[in-house]
Every structure is written in C-alpha cells, then in structure tokens.
Amino acid sequence: MLPPEDAILGVTVAYNKDSSPDKLNLGVGAYRTEEGKPLVLKVVRRAEQMLVNDNSRVKEHLPIVGLADFNKLSAKLIFGADSPAIQENRVTTVQCLSGTGSLRVGAEFLARHYHQVRILSAMADCMATSFCKTALPHFLYV
Numbered sequence: 406m407l408p409p410e411d412a413i414l415g416v417t418v419a420y421n422k423d424s425s426p427d428k429l430n431l432g433v434g435a436y437r438t439e440e441g442k443p444l445v446l447k448v449v450r451r452a453e454q455m456l457v458n459d460n461s462r463v464k465e466h467l468p469i470v471g472l473a474d475f476n477k478l479s480a481k482l483i484f485g486a487d488s489p490a491i492q493e494n495r496v497t498t499v500q501c502l503s504g505t506g507s508l509r510v511g512a513e514f515l516a517r518h519y520h521q522v523r524i525l526s527a528m529a530d531c532m533a534t535s536f537c538k539t540a541l542p543h544f545l546y547v
Contacts, residue, residue: 471500512539 417432
C-alpha cells in the first residue's frame with residue numbers, strides 16, 4: 406500500500422494542472438510567478454523596508470537558541486498563555502532554521518535524551534527523513 410500523497414507538495418501539482426491565467430504558485434519553499442520567477446509579496450517588501458529603516462534594531466547574530474521574545478511568544482501560541490506548562494515554566498523553545506531543520510533538531514534531542522521514543526509519521530517525504538537519520542525507531546503509518 407502506498408503512503409498518502411503529500412498535501413503540501415500537492416499544491417504545486419494542482420498549480421501545474423491549472424490553466425487559469427490568474428494563478429500564483431503558492432507551493433513549497435517559495436512563491437513563484439507563472440514565468441517561474443520568485444514572487445515576493447508586497448507585505449513582505451513593506452516589512453523588509455520597516456526593518457531596514459529601524460535604527461534601534463541590533464544587526465548582530467542571534468543567540469544560539471534564537472530570539473528570546475520569538476521563542477517565548479511561540480511557546481505561548483502553541484500551548485496557550487494560561488497553560489500549566491507555561492505557568493510552571495516547564496516549556497523550553499529553540500528557534501531553528503526551516504521546518505525540516507526544526508524536525509531534525511527535535512529528533513536529535515529525542516534520540517539523545519529519550520531513548521524509548523518511537524516516531525510514528527504519516528509523512529513519506531523529506532521531513533520524515535529528519536527522523537530516519539537519527540537512532541530513533543521511525544515508523545510510517547497510513
């Protein structure tokens with residue numbers, strides 16, 4: 406039995422099948438025009454300009470675990486600000502590069518500190534390989 410198709414990659418498949426002249430490729434990795442050129446959204450350009458013009462921002466490297474405010478707010482978003490785990494200071498976050506990179510860091514952490522963990526995944530794509538490259542038992546389910 407084949408695993409289910411990756412829904413995220415399916416966006417690009419649907420884009421390629423669509424004959425509409427008004428379509429935009431909002432698939433994996435980057436947005437593209439019909440000509441296949443990178444598309445940067447206007448709101449992103451405005452945000453970039455705001456950052457460039459903000460002289461109060463420090464342009465140094467972030468700490469190893471990332472931007473502290475981003476980490477703190479991410480945890481509250483995920484668990485809820487009133488979550489007992491947040492209130493009892495039992496949540497730790499680390500800012501990582503990309504979705505796949507984050508999965509790999511998490512998989513390495515689990516492999517190193519929680520040896521009895523088994524990973525069950527419906528993903529049969531590059532994200533699932535983040536777990537395959539660790540010592541964790543990884544099982545695909547469909």
